Amino acid sequence: MRVVEKSQLMSATEIDRTIQRLAHEIVEKSGGTSNLGLIGIRRRGVPLAQRIVRAMRGIDGVQVPVGTLDITLYRDDLSKVAPHPVLQSSDIPFPVDDKDLILTDDVLYTGRTVRAAMNGLFDLGRPQSIRLCVLIDRGHRELPIEASFVGRHVQTSDTEIIEVRLTEVDREERVMLVERVS
Amino acid sequence: MLGIEPLTVEQITFLLDQSKPFQEIQRHPLKKLATLRGKTVALAFFEPSTRTRISFGTAAARLGSDTMNLQAEVSSLRKGESLLDTARTLDAMKPDCIVMRHSASGAAEFVARRLEIPVINAGDGTHEHPTQALLDALTIRDRRGSLEGLNVAILGDILHSRVARSNLHLLGKFGCRFTLGGPAMWVPRELESLAPPGCSIRRVARIEQALEGADVIIVLRVQQERQHESALALAEYILLYQLTPERLRLARPEALVLHPGPMIRGLEIDPAVADGPQSCVLEQVTNGLAVRMALLFELIGSAQTESSAVAPAQAKDAADAAR
Amino acid sequence: MLLVKNGRVLDPSRGTDAMLDVLLEGDRIAQVAPAISAPSAEVFDATGMVVAPGFIDLHCHLREPGDEPSETLESGTRAAARGGFTAVCAMPNTKPVNDNASVTRAILERAQAAASVRVWPIGAASRGSKGEELAEIAAMKQAGIVAVSDDGRPIATARLLRQVMDYCRSLDLPVIDHCEDASLAAGAVMREGNQSVRLGLRGMPAATESIAVARDVQVAELTGGRLHIAHLSTRASLELVRAAKQRGLPVTCEVTPHHFTLTDEDLAYDTRFKMNPPLASRSDRDALLAGLTDGTVDAIATDHAPHEPALKDVEFDRAPFGVTGFETALALGLEQLVHTGGMTLMRLVELFTAGPARALGITRRVATGEPADLTLFSSEHAWTFRAVESASRSRNTPFDGRSFRGAPMATIVAGRIVWRR
Numbered sequence: 001m002r003v004v005e006k007s008q009l010m011s012a013t014e015i016d017r018t019i020q021r022l023a024h025e026i027v028e029k030s031g032g033t034s035n036l037g038l039i040g041i042r043r044r045g046v047p048l049a050q051r052i053v054r055a056m057r058g059i060d061g062v063q064v065p066v067g068t069l070d071i072t073l074y075r076d077d078l079s080k081v082a083p084h085p086v087l088q089s090s091d092i093p094f095p096v097d098d099k100d101l102i103l104t105d106d107v108l109y110t111g112r113t114v115r116a117a118m119n120g121l122f123d124l125g126r127p128q129s130i131r132l133c134v135l136i137d138r139g140h141r142e143l144p145i146e147a148s149f150v151g152r153h154v155q156t157s158d159t160e161i162i163e164v165r166l167t168e169v170d171r172e173e174r175v176m177l178v179e180r181v182s
Numbered sequence: 183m184l185g186i187e188p189l190t191v192e193q194i195t196f197l198l199d200q201s202k203p204f205q206e207i208q209r210h211p212l213k214k215l216a217t218l219r220g221k222t223v224a225l226a227f228f229e230p231s232t233r234t235r236i237s238f239g240t241a242a243a244r245l246g247s248d249t250m251n252l253q254a255e256v257s258s259l260r261k262g263e264s265l266l267d268t269a270r271t272l273d274a275m276k277p278d279c280i281v282m283r284h285s286a287s288g289a290a291e292f293v294a295r296r297l298e299i300p301v302i303n304a305g306d307g308t309h310e311h312p313t314q315a316l317l318d319a320l321t322i323r324d325r326r327g328s329l330e331g332l333n334v335a336i337l338g339d340i341l342h343s344r345v346a347r348s349n350l351h352l353l354g355k356f357g358c359r360f361t362l363g364g365p366a367m368w369v370p371r372e373l374e375s376l377a378p379p380g381c382s383i384r385r386v387a388r389i390e391q392a393l394e395g396a397d398v399i400i401v402l403r404v405q406q407e408r409q410h411e412s413a414l415a416l417a418e419y420i421l422l423y424q425l426t427p428e429r430l431r432l433a434r435p436e437a438l439v440l441h442p443g444p445m446i447r448g449l450e451i452d453p454a455v456a457d458g459p460q461s462c463v464l465e466q467v468t469n470g471l472a473v474r475m476a477l478l479f480e481l482i483g484s485a486q487t488e489s490s491a492v493a494p495a496q497a498k499d500a501a502d503a504a505r
Numbered sequence: 506m507l508l509v510k511n512g513r514v515l516d517p518s519r520g521t522d523a524m525l526d527v528l529l530e531g532d533r534i535a536q537v538a539p540a541i542s543a544p545s546a547e548v549f550d551a552t553g554m555v556v557a558p559g560f561i562d563l564h565c566h567l568r569e570p571g572d573e574p575s576e577t578l579e580s581g582t583r584a585a586a587r588g589g590f591t592a593v594c595a596m597p598n599t600k601p602v603n604d605n606a607s608v609t610r611a612i613l614e615r616a617q618a619a620a621s622v623r624v625w626p627i628g629a630a631s632r633g634s635k636g637e638e639l640a641e642i643a644a645m646k647q648a649g650i651v652a653v654s655d656d657g658r659p660i661a662t663a664r665l666l667r668q669v670m671d672y673c674r675s676l677d678l679p680v681i682d683h684c685e686d687a688s689l690a691a692g693a694v695m696r697e698g699n700q701s702v703r704l705g706l707r708g709m710p711a712a713t714e715s716i717a718v719a720r721d722v723q724v725a726e727l728t729g730g731r732l733h734i735a736h737l738s739t740r741a742s743l744e745l746v747r748a749a750k751q752r753g754l755p756v757t758c759e760v761t762p763h764h765f766t767l768t769d770e771d772l773a774y775d776t777r778f779k780m781n782p783p784l785a786s787r788s789d790r791d792a793l794l795a796g797l798t799d800g801t802v803d804a805i806a807t808d809h810a811p812h813e814p815a816l817k818d819v820e821f822d823r824a825p826f827g828v829t830g831f832e833t834a835l836a837l838g839l840e841q842l843v844h845t846g847g848m849t850l851m852r853l854v855e856l857f858t859a860g861p862a863r864a865l866g867i868t869r870r871v872a873t874g875e876p877a878d879l880t881l882f883s884s885e886h887a888w889t890f891r892a893v894e895s896a897s898r899s900r901n902t903p904f905d906g907r908s909f910r911g912a913p914m915a916t917i918v919a920g921r922i923v924w925r926r
Contacts, residue, residue, distance in 0.1 A: 073203065073215050074215065075217075084480065086199075087200050087202075087479070088203065089202050089203050089206055123215070124211070
């Protein structure tokens, strides 16, 4: 599959500003942060969750716990993944029962990833609530999933892909719109 | 997955790494996944086995797949149906893979060569028992941090042990040094030829020599049913080869004691050792489940290629396309 | 009349190596001379070919009566003809065992009607080859056996062997023994060694054979009878035979092509490589190559042992022992012995002709008055052996798909061309 870069959607500064804004929103709309927990969906949801938590600490010194979730085992479409998917461990160092969880991911698209992530969370316990925070919502939902906290809404077509590149994973920092070419 | 011998260090490491998420899942309140929902695993055990069969069955179930059970005692094998016909009958029911244990060395390969679906060798004669070696390796690696260059003692009837062979192949690839200790007629010179480059195998007659300086001790079970050979009197075995606390002290203080099971306390292993802090037998069981789940996931859980061989992943974020 | 023209006649019994024509009349050789003129004869142009005395296979299993799905006298001898053999010695382990004159006669009658080459039956040493009582050897000799053996199994005890050898000495019959110590061989499916340990298959040590050879040689010395060791496969056995010959004992031996070509390292779990005695170590194989060259070994024999596919298509432990061999014997001999420079062509021909003849107490020659049995072969013809094209009913050969340089080209039995390429 060949991809062609079409345009840059967000620069490094814009990403940072968006994360700060999301952190503020979460604090405002959560009526207290003492029962919160952030879960980053591998891979890029993880650094996002970590940055949001750091930003929240900067706001009122709140310390919200962070966990990571690998959803490979919960997917409903394994055949679409590469032939030998690498399993990573999930690591959620706090009990999930009765917690208000915020799932964090870079891009919300069909919603299947989030569905799989929720399955994974329910295997661990019974959270009080689950809300979703994403950097980009690109539409085209196939399941009834919505994000409570969205960095930016972007209209896309089916041949387009949104690539979020974060320093921790990609060694550069920007969000690109790319197109699949045959 | 027919044996450890053809695998590379990278492939083995990959499988062990892939087992970690499945170790975790054993700790979840809800252990059942839907990952392999709709898939069927055929368990073809032509040789009696409770533990391994239950382990594979549980692994399949926890991944959400269904199992088909063939047990030699109740099958038409008793009526003289050949292995080939049995395999073809199973194949006609279209399972996604076959887990097979058989008393003839080479039986798993025999079936694998004739069927399209992956075959997992759960023990073929005295040849290999690859998942046992993998779970032993996972256990050792978790406790010691690495598999490289360890002193490994294997005790017992090595000639007739597929567990011993698979362990020799696996740990040998990581450069371990082996000392084989057991009754001389069952520890022949030819075993030394199994050492891959970078690994050494020596044989000793006395258990004490095998234990000195050992980091890992693998105690084999005593086979009492022997064809074409007289067995060793149990009293002799206990006198010469039982792993007692006194003998265990000859090994390194942190030495691990592994046993493929089932153990006969008071025969090859003293109860105090079996239940002591150095014994890893319970972890072996849990890790067995994790390793088998990882293997099933690897073989039938993803976009399948033709080969049933294990390959290290080069997974790109093709996952993005499916968000 | 058949005139074989322009060939190179190699006759080890007289050391002949010359361009000679051979004229066959009826079932006898009429003339051997350069440039024979015989206007009324059918001519076979043997340019580029070696013309040898008709090859004899001292050891084969034709399976009829009793296991016709695996082979019949008709199919087996057709395969033998394709291998250049003009006479084959059929072992008695048929069903029923060839242990009395009526079975011998039945075999010979059937061969007369259906076989392409001469069938020389070997009679059982003991009744049913059970190793207890003597078989009706004298009656079988009258019916036409050429030797005695319990092959498939060893002759069970030293005492029985002594009886058989004494008796056969008086009947002027050689005794052929499959040398194996039953207690060491019990349950074993291959040679004991690094490979058997790696594969987890039960092996029999080399001593399994040589212990029995030692026994047999001493019984031969005791009785003065003629002993022929079947399918010898180890260095230790070879040394015992060498020592016996040096002491002037009438001991002969044969080696099979698969034993001088393959080793136990060639064996994985493929039942086409499973036979008894099993493939041996490299060191044993090297000793066999030397023994074939230096005269310790008298004959190459195939031990052609067909088994229908269904019987061999099972787990290694359960498969019967045996591989086929008629059609690849000469080519393997050329490949392993002559083309490597280890042996002369004359010596190779001797291993297929004068050697086996000596073991049987007969002669095999290209000379006036001798039976018109000739083997014509090329030491250069390139071809590939494919099991599916074999005339045998069975496919259990380890050499399927092997390419060769050198092949049988025509087989003449009793003055008739029974096969040509």
